[in-house]
Amino acid sequence: MSGLDGFDGTDGLDALDAWWRASNYLSAGQIYLLGNPLLREPLRPEHIKPRLLGHWGTSPGLNFCYAHLNRVIRKRDLDMMFVMGPGHGGPSAVASAWLDGTYSEIYPHVSQDERGMARLFRQFSFPGGIPSHAAPETPGSIHEGGELGYSLAHAYGAAFDNPGLTVACVVGDGEAETGPLAASWHSNKFLDPVGDGAVLPILHLNGYKIANPTVLARIPEQELISLMEGYGHRPYLVSGDDPALMHRLMAETLDRAMDDIARIQEEARSGGNSARPAWPMVILRTPKGWTGPRKVGGVLVEGTWRAHQIPLKAPRTEPEELAQLEAWLRSYRPEELFDEQGVPRPEILEQSPRGARRMSASPHANGGTLLRPLDLPDFRDYAVAVPEHGEVQAGATTVLGGYLREVVAANRTNFRIMGPDETASNRLSAVFERTDRVWRGELLPTDEHLAEHGQVMEVLSEHLCQGWLEGYLLTGRHGLINTYEAFVHIVDAMFNQHAKWLEASRELPWRRPVAALNYLLSSHVWRQDHNGFTHQDPGFLDVVLNKRPEVVGVYLPPDANTLLAVADGCLRATDLVNVIVAGKQEAPVWLPMDEAITHCARGVGVWEWASTDGGTDPDVVLACAGDVPTLETVAAARLLQKYLPDLRVRVVNVVDLMRLQPPSEHPHGLSDAEFDALFTTDKPVIFAFHGYPWLVHRLTYRRHGHDNLHVRGYKEKGTTTTPFDMVMLNDLDRFHLVMDVIDRVPGLGGRVAPLRQRMADERLRCRAYTREHGEDDPMVSGWNYRSGRPDRPSRRA
């Protein structure tokens, strides 16, 4: 390294190289060693782990980045976070955190000495130890990277509303092939250099994914540069395999990139330049498994896909490989890196920034430590006045929009709403009275509610919306994603991974709770009659309920007031994923606010005003969950009241779906006694459900009355038609519910046959009307539930 000392007048690259060698040594040691961590004695088979698990290939490149980022942090006193796209390079993340001391601060038994190093090595990918990836257990990480594609979106999410933060994000060239990552490059069109921080993407081309080369590593360099320029970036290339040259090149390059960022921010923040800047990014091309075994058994490993995981596969049984492993590990000269006690030598420790400036100690990466509760207005102030149950109509999300308008205004840098261009479509436009949509593309005079800074982010990519919001939440802020119900399946996998992150985080006391990830699903299955079959899918609820109960909540508020109460609770929650399904069309508001609050607090309850059982001993229970099923159920109850006035009908509405589960399965679960009191143990229960009907069976199969439960829901019947035709197609309509009651309540006898026929005829009549007129019979669409007459529509709120 001679000749590089004193680079740029501020730093010694020799010491930086020593840090790099130390982190490479620690990375390899975690993968291989059970004992003899400092190689004080010759390596023997019993020092080697019996199962070799982990990914070496990406680790030296990640270590290289980390070491060089340390340098610029120290030099410029930067507040920087590190997002590691190739999260399977877990050994690297752990090695760096141990080197800079964070690891031992959080896990004192893994001390920064020989004894701790032995534990560090043993625990990695070991039963009872730590995961092989950059998991929640890893200090400094908000991104596990097990499922690839989201690193850059997470990085931008972290940078929004964090003007003092720079997020360095290594994007692996495997990950770069994914769709979400390919779209994420455009995130720079949504970053405000004034109010937001900076993101420095480092595209790490090590050339291979698992067993194949990568696309971006095998296109001509000019194409790659065009691609990055096309994405709006200013790319810098760092390419090679000679450490000395590479250190100089990387240091020079990062200095230039950080100069660019400083200049961009300064110009923007001084008001001098409002054009969208070409943010820098780095293309780093290094061999896969750099500094590892070059050849094994005569076959090239370094620089090929064979270095992806374990370059030497059998050192425990093959003496030649054992010798090669020892030579490899000794090539880092551990005796120069660690002192007699196994403590990293002072010149290495000095490479690290101090305290919270260490990337693995960044408070942003343990966002709960920074979490400030939202300043929430009183949701009661936005209530729809309901003089009589259901007598007034309102669009639930429209009402919520008014509330969110004030949430936005009261939490300027702490709350964002993400959505794939559906905020207006989902009737939340009131928020635009107090904020704008972020837009750093060209602005035209005809544009509305677009600005360089705003709290609403809209891009036609559910992946970006979700990824940004995850990054925003995990760094200690709050938010909401609103999207069409059917298309939230696009982020099923991202939901799964975020839920898993929360599940694992909850077991780590040092990880402080972060704000809940809240989904507002509108434009739902029953109100996509106009867009047709592709837009009709309520199955996200099934996906959500597969995760551990303690991290998920599903709410189906039946009207505007219950939506307000539910939303307030969800915005206050932490370490959860909440799903709220709510309609956007005008619909009856069933409950005055005080009743709505009580009902939501209970999560499930009898609606006495719609029931005819006098509070005891019903003949049949009509249960419902979801706004449209509730409307049909109340209508069915009224039909029964009219035509079978002797029948004792109980209407039960479910807001909090988890209440249906046994308390052993979910903390919200009703006790069996409570469940039985509501649903009875022996009476027929006709359950009108928002989603796929079997979900209700799955939640209730252990309940006493389950054999009497008959669920109607979406059974995958749909097309472009009218709203009432949609419910008829799926036998969820009021007339069919009455028929279900007739079919299931014993002892009604022949006297109900005419009524049953009448209901069937009503269905035929409605269908015929619809097919003739192209719209629903006003009797069912503009129906007033109290009068039962279309000529007395409910009032608008």
Next chain:
Amino acid sequence: MSGLDGFDGTDGLDALDAWWRASNYLSAGQIYLLGNPLLREPLRPEHIKPRLLGHWGTSPGLNFCYAHLNRVIRKRDLDMMFVMGPGHGGPSAVASAWLDGTYSEIYPHVSQDERGMARLFRQFSFPGGIPSHAAPETPGSIHEGGELGYSLAHAYGAAFDNPGLTVACVVGDGEAETGPLAASWHSNKFLDPVGDGAVLPILHLNGYKIANPTVLARIPEQELISLMEGYGHRPYLVSGDDPALMHRLMAETLDRAMDDIARIQEEARSGGNSARPAWPMVILRTPKGWTGPRKVGGVLVEGTWRAHQIPLKAPRTEPEELAQLEAWLRSYRPEELFDEQGVPRPEILEQSPRGARRMSASPHANGGTLLRPLDLPDFRDYAVAVPEHGEVQAGATTVLGGYLREVVAANRTNFRIMGPDETASNRLSAVFERTDRVWRGELLPTDEHLAEHGQVMEVLSEHLCQGWLEGYLLTGRHGLINTYEAFVHIVDAMFNQHAKWLEASRELPWRRPVAALNYLLSSHVWRQDHNGFTHQDPGFLDVVLNKRPEVVGVYLPPDANTLLAVADGCLRATDLVNVIVAGKQEAPVWLPMDEAITHCARGVGVWEWASTDGGTDPDVVLACAGDVPTLETVAAARLLQKYLPDLRVRVVNVVDLMRLQPPSEHPHGLSDAEFDALFTTDKPVIFAFHGYPWLVHRLTYRRHGHDNLHVRGYKEKGTTTTPFDMVMLNDLDRFHLVMDVIDRVPGLGGRVAPLRQRMADERLRCRAYTREHGEDDPMVSGWNYRSGRPDRPSRRA
């Protein structure tokens, strides 16, 4: 249009413009008109549909593309398909198909005259009519586009192994923001100009999505060009709003692009050039809602987001809007376009190619008409010889790989395997003995099994794999996608949409059945102990089983021989989505091939050789589905045989998960009598299941013995650990299954308490062993199920 006649010596753009005006008229007519289709009388409110549903904004641009593509098809006698990314422009697709006669051929009641036009208009987005999108009902479509992002992947899938085909693909600028589409541009690195056809992407910038501008429409033109060049394309720009100029520009541009394609193919096919070509693509910039109302109520509509759906919202009630609508419709001069009978005039009809050259009549877009059955080898030839049940070990997917090798070889242009770089990881490498992975990036000497043409396609994007395969299947070929079980959730939404396509297609007699979409999920939840929690998720099965039963199948073959039998069946299937979950590690082969065939044909059956009930009257049923649960169940049965020899144990294995459902729910469903005969109605059933346990409850809740059913499965407990620790974490291990039996079989009395304790102790011992040694006790990992001893491991096949 004067001065443009005779453009390029071959065609008249006047007539082309007339076609365009006709298709625009027909598009608007579908959205608005209930009657008076030819405007023979002044427009009156009753001529207007009561609900205005549909998307005008994108339609004129789509019509423009279709008209111009017709021109180049005729000029060059091209075999061309049209993929419409903005599938919500359904009016455009339907209008074009009606104009070229295909629509009336398929739907004779919608004849190509005034009467048919009236029906065409009425049926659109009307109850009992047709969907608003380019759905299966639409001739010429393989792509609905309800969920955006997959058009370009579908187009490439259609082009693979179709060297004579050119696929024109309009990509909307909204769709272009999605991740899957952003990644799809790189598909050109996987297209072979010799063996594959061509794709001509047309990026249609109309500037807006629903309520926002689009990213690609608002970046500087130079950035956009760089982006497309970076993606490896040669971009051509066509921009403007003057129809006359635009016609000339588009015609010239398409001529150049088609020349490029012809030259690229000729050079490659004559062996003159093997470099990856820069395929042409077109950037078409036109106003949203082009030729529609420019302003409504003083507000600009044309060229803004307000033109997205319905530009005039209330012509039925607002006289001014009615007049504006009439003026708009008359601006196309329908009297010049259609004759007295409403038949398009001859000069318009002449614009259309003939017969199967019409894009809406392309046989590729009704792929079932081209479907050739696979030439399948006899899977019995690949069977593992099993002298005694479970005595031999083999990796299931490794064995399948041998079979697939011959499938590949026997079906060179009719079968592809897609996967996100996991074909080797999933142990299917035998296929590389007969084919290669397609790779049009740079090739290095160290590369293996990469070639310019091949039947295996690997890219680290599940979206691309799925999209390519869908396009390939929908155009009449066969294939398989192999991927990690946890990450198949990435394409949940794409699966949903494909299943919906099949559900709708099955109701259309003219759509011929296409080959099944087959998923091979390996590296499954129980064998991702090394990668950790993020890689452990069996929930795709829950997603799949939400779709209509007639289009989905789920198979859990317990060993290599049953996998062969299942795979053979799945490769022969049509109009289905089949999911096969199979392990890749060495594991017992339980069944000789003849028994495997019988077992798979039945889908579920008693394994007498593992049972001790003598075929009648068991005390307990041990049921299992999935390879790892089967191993644990057989081991548990053997433990019970050893320690409780009097207990009558029946082992039931389930291969075909749909057999559990009632026959009313799924065509594979067992009758209640069959179910009861297998599972009994009154004995405890301990069910060891591959996935989330509640899925089994959901499938069986109506069965007589359901209350006695106790399911073990994955309950979201995982980390980086050992395989046996994974099953222990979820109480699915053999010891816990024995404890479950003890806890649930009545009358065993106190004599079993020591055995229960012994089982609990075994679990503790195994966990301690694992934590000490870092690997599983050979007693459970290398366990021979017959001897029960680790020193007699089963033989390798």
